[in-house]
Amino acid sequence: MSGVRQNGIxxxxxxxxxxxxNFSDAYPPFSAHEALVAADRCYxxxxxxxxxxxxxxxDIPLFIRQIQAGNPEGAAKTILKQNILGxxxxxxxxTETLCEEACVxxxxxxxxxxxGALQRFATDTVMDKGDHPFxxxxxxxxIVAVIGAGPAGLACAHRLAMHGHNVVVVDARKKxxxxxxxxxxxxxxxxxxxxxxxxxxxxxxxxxxxxxxELGKDYTLGEIREDYDAVFLGMGLSGVNDLGxxxxxxxxxxxxxxxxxxxxxxxxxxLPIGRRVVVIGGGMxxxxxxxxxKLLGAEDxxxxxxxxxxxxxxxxVEQDHATTSGVRIKCHAMPRxxxxxxxxxxxxxxxxxxxxxxxxxFVLEADQVFRAIGxxxxxxxxxxxxxxxxxxIRVDLEGRTSLSGVWxxxxxxxxGEDLTVTAVAEGRDAAESINRALMG
Amino acid sequence: xxxxxxxxxxxxxxxxxxxASAPPTDKEYNVRRAFDAGWGGVxxxxxxxxPHIVNVNGPRYGVVxxxxxxxxxxxxxxxxxxxxxxxxxEEIKRVKRDYPDRAMVVSLMVPCEEVCxxxxxxxxxxxxxxxxxxxxxxxxxxxxxxxxxxxxQVPEYIQMVTEWxxxxxxxxxxxxxxxNISDIxxxxxxxxxxxxxAVSLINTVSSITSVNLDLMAPEPTIDGKGSHGxxxxxxxxxxxxxxxxxxxxxxxxxxxxxxxxxxxxxWRDAAEFIALGAGNVQVCTAAMVYGFKIVEEMxxxxxxxxxxxxxxxxxxxxGLAVPNVTDWQxxxxxxxxxxxxDQDACIKCGRCYAACEDTSHQAISMSAERTFEVxxxxxxxxxxxxxxxxxxxxxxxxxxxxxxxxxxTGETVVPDHGDWTTHPNNPTAVAAE
Numbered sequence: 001m002s003g004v005r006q007n008g009i010x011x012x013x014x015x016x017x018x019x020x021x022n023f024s025d026a027y028p029p030f031s032a033h034e035a036l037v038a039a040d041r042c043y044x045x046x047x048x049x050x051x052x053x054x055x056x057x058x059d060i061p062l063f064i065r066q067i068q069a070g071n072p073e074g075a076a077k078t079i080l081k082q083n084i085l086g087x088x089x090x091x092x093x094x095t096e097t098l099c100e101e102a103c104v105x106x107x108x109x110x111x112x113x114x115x116g117a118l119q120r121f122a123t124d125t126v127m128d129k130g131d132h133p134f135x136x137x138x139x140x141x142x143i144v145a146v147i148g149a150g151p152a153g154l155a156c157a158h159r160l161a162m163h164g165h166n167v168v169v170v171d172a173r174k175k176x177x178x179x180x181x182x183x184x185x186x187x188x189x190x191x192x193x194x195x196x197x198x199x200x201x202x203x204x205x206x207x208x209x210x211x212x213x214e215l216g217k218d219y220t221l222g223e224i225r226e227d228y229d230a231v232f233l234g235m236g237l238s239g240v241n242d243l244g245x246x247x248x249x250x251x252x253x254x255x256x257x258x259x260x261x262x263x264x265x266x267x268x269x270x271l272p273i274g275r276r277v278v279v280i281g282g283g284m285x286x287x288x289x290x291x292x293x294k295l296l297g298a299e300d301x302x303x304x305x306x307x308x309x310x311x312x313x314x315x316x317v318e319q320d321h322a323t324t325s326g327v328r329i330k331c332h333a334m335p336r337x338x339x340x341x342x343x344x345x346x347x348x349x350x351x352x353x354x355x356x357x358x359x360x361x362f363v364l365e366a367d368q369v370f371r372a373i374g375x376x377x378x379x380x381x382x383x384x385x386x387x388x389x390x391x392x393i394r395v396d397l398e399g400r401t402s403l404s405g406v407w408x409x410x411x412x413x414x415x416g417e418d419l420t421v422t423a424v425a426e427g428r429d430a431a432e433s434i435n436r437a438l439m440g
Numbered sequence: 441x442x443x444x445x446x447x448x449x450x451x452x453x454x455x456x457x458x459x460a461s462a463p464p465t466d467k468e469y470n471v472r473r474a475f476d477a478g479w480g481g482v483x484x485x486x487x488x489x490x491p492h493i494v495n496v497n498g499p500r501y502g503v504v505x506x507x508x509x510x511x512x513x514x515x516x517x518x519x520x521x522x523x524x525x526x527x528x529x530e531e532i533k534r535v536k537r538d539y540p541d542r543a544m545v546v547s548l549m550v551p552c553e554e555v556c557x558x559x560x561x562x563x564x565x566x567x568x569x570x571x572x573x574x575x576x577x578x579x580x581x582x583x584x585x586x587x588x589x590x591x592x593q594v595p596e597y598i599q600m601v602t603e604w605x606x607x608x609x610x611x612x613x614x615x616x617x618x619x620n621i622s623d624i625x626x627x628x629x630x631x632x633x634x635x636x637x638a639v640s641l642i643n644t645v646s647s648i649t650s651v652n653l654d655l656m657a658p659e660p661t662i663d664g665k666g667s668h669g670x671x672x673x674x675x676x677x678x679x680x681x682x683x684x685x686x687x688x689x690x691x692x693x694x695x696x697x698x699x700x701x702x703x704x705x706x707w708r709d710a711a712e713f714i715a716l717g718a719g720n721v722q723v724c725t726a727a728m729v730y731g732f733k734i735v736e737e738m739x740x741x742x743x744x745x746x747x748x749x750x751x752x753x754x755x756x757x758x759g760l761a762v763p764n765v766t767d768w769q770x771x772x773x774x775x776x777x778x779x780x781x782d783q784d785a786c787i788k789c790g791r792c793y794a795a796c797e798d799t800s801h802q803a804i805s806m807s808a809e810r811t812f813e814v815x816x817x818x819x820x821x822x823x824x825x826x827x828x829x830x831x832x833x834x835x836x837x838x839x840x841x842x843x844x845x846x847x848x849t850g851e852t853v854v855p856d857h858g859d860w861t862t863h864p865n866n867p868t869a870v871a872a873e
Contacts, residue, residue, distance in 0.1 A: 046790030
């Protein structure tokens with residue numbers, strides 16, 4: 001027996017047609033007229049709060065005005081010169097906690113200008129045409145190694161290429177893109193957008209990508225420091241936090257692995273999922289894993305978070321997306337141990353010394369358990385050669401590490417939120433610092 | 441409940457909302473639908489001599505859009521009726537017979553020869569129509585043939601033709617004026633001198649609404665070429681209001697009945713025209729954009745507002761705003777106001793700051809926390825901040841009471857009226873008695 005009510009972990013719970021529908025664009029793009037109507041709501045604020053709220057400081061009122069004026073290509077250039085991954089950020093940014101939260105129309109009427117969707121409209125217009133609006137400066141003869149082809153590495157590489165440097169980007173995985181390719185829910189980036197964006201970005205020229213090569217395993221930092229004029233580290237977080245679950249067994253999977261596998265799966269009907277799924281965590285990874293479990297045909301999906309719902313790092317919009325997708329969010333509970341057919345949780349409460357268990361427990365039936373309680377930086381030498389700060393690479397304001405000639409940015413570096421847009425900003429700014437150092 | 445019935449120069453209609461002479465009143469079918477929808481009257485689309493004129497077979501309208509494709513203005517290059525005269529006359533007769541309580545006015549445009557006017561007036565009179573409107577307004581097409589606006593732009597011609605018509609018919613004669621002149625008072629006076637019972641205004645404004653940058657041709661484009669058209673709709677309402685007021689406050693034409701036309705879309709627009717002296721109003725663009733049903737909103741809205749204000753009939757508030765339209769030189773220079781920003785209502789967009797700092801008097805300060813405050817020492821009360829603020833009533837103009845000091849000028853506000861005519865800087869000032 002297959003279908004939604006089959007116990008255990010099984011593939012093909014719902015029809016291919018339903019799967020195709022479930023994994024289509026969750027937020028379909030604006031038509032040209034919808035974009036004009038949305039753009040007309042922008043007040044073109046003076047020294048606009050939305051710009052300040054954007055980690056890449058895109059001139060949002062200007063690009064929206066360019067859309068209003070019938071120049072979406074110009075709008076795209078305004079976006080992309082600040083954020084070369086503006087297309088992906090338009091899809092995955094938690095705009096409700098960034099630009100749209102700062103929008104004065106959010107303050108005025110609780111309905112911000114739809115900045116994210118407008119950004120997508122503009123960037124899609126340019127990328128659908130295949131236009132790349134930037135050109136390279138005269139060649140400098142310098143060559144820079146970028147480790148990691150995720151948002152930070154790609155942004156860094158592109159900015160370096162613009163300045164005329166040659167760049168080699170090395171990534172451990174099979175495909176470039178980093179979390180854009182492996183770490184984001186499918187329905188946010190349909191039609192293989194992450195790869196299309198990388199291909200488009202590379203049109204600048206001067207960037208070579210090598211995949212399947214891992215720092216510390218296939219080559220050392222010392223080697224590349226000798227071979228290149230500068231090094232940028234943007235390899236993200238490869239470790240996953242443990243639950244420390246008593247009696248943990250093979251039933252506890254990493255949510256990040258699940259999301260990556262799902263993104264790389266051609267035939268979703270062949271991807272197994274539990275009838276009853278429990279996701280432990282409170283961030284966007286937890287939401288992405290839970291929602292996609294539901295979309296694959298899991299009957300009951302529960303996110304369990306140890307603190308109150310207001311403390312979840314997933315935004316309210318993400319939480320709403322989860323609950324309207326049929327995911328249950330259960331708060332103030334932490335896992336104790338695996339039991340037959342499920343997981344035992346203990347209720348929690350906030351005490352004077354922080355969170356503590358109440359001693360009261362309950363059991364959630366679960367065929368499959370995902371952990372999504374954060375990722376960690378893992379040095380590739382066992383003992384890191386770089387100074388760390390709270391487990392991540394220590395960098396200064398320009399992205400310089402404790403080693404000369406080595407910069408870092410994105411999730412592996414300390415500081416900033418672990419967001420695509422933050423990684424882009426850090427990669428871009430590190431490239432400017434590298435350029436100054438090389439050309440100084 | 442307020443009485444909306446209208447008696448305009450003896451032409452009675454159940455309400456003051458008429459459809460203007462234009463495509464909506466081109467033929468029996470449309471006019472019957474209009475009357476069934478509740479319109480008080482129509483001015484039938486302009487009749488001319490046979491052989492009837494022809495229209496272009498490409499687009500005849502172009503528009504200017506506001507947000508969300510909202511039509512702000514329409515430009516047209518349509519000419520007068522392109523159907524035989526007899527057909528129109530028969531239809532007018534039938535419709536008037538079936539709708540005796542509605543106003544049926546017929547618009548006319550024939551060459552500037554007395555016999556042309558005399559003959560057509562006799563035919564119109566036979567239909568039982570309530571009156572005629574002489575089309576001296578259309579700025580396109582017909583004006584190239586010496587009719588329409590080319591008559592309306594020469595006061596002597598207006599008077600001459602009006603005299604012919606008044607001599608030839610017992611029907612009331614309304615003269616429709618073109619706004620494409622420098623001072624509307626001269627054509628209005630000429631119409632009055634010719635014996636016109638009323639003037640109606642405005643007709644359309646000569647315009648090119650847009651240029652097709654691929655074809656390098658004006659829109660609407662006919663086989664690669666365009667011709668200026670006549671502009672109408674909400675965009676021209678301010679021009680129309682001023683012209684109505686100019687005629688209403690001109691002592692020579694103060695008693696000349698006015699039919700207000702120009703962008704009237706809602707009851708409020710109509711009330712504004714009537715407040716400036718219009719005896720009734722004519723509508724076209726709003727009906728062309730939204731259909732005849734809009735008259736329901738207009739009737740109910742006007743009636744409700746009149747009830748609220750205690751006006752029982754249209755004449756109760758007709759012209760009440762006219763005495764308050766004056767020349768700049770009589771405006772009270774001792775009336776001093778300052779902008780005030782309601783910090784609770786402010787959404788911190790900074791548009792007031794950008795407008796004042798870049799284009800006005802640097803009279804608004806901005807703090808690091810985006811608090812915007814008026815600097816009284818600099819504020820000239822220009823109102824631009826009020827106008828650009830997206831939040832209604834967030835910024836207002838507050839009057840300084842007599843005795844208060846205007847921090848910009850250092851002068852104490854006085855209670856008396858003081859205007860340019862007595863200002864010391866005016867070389868022709870008359871010393872106060």
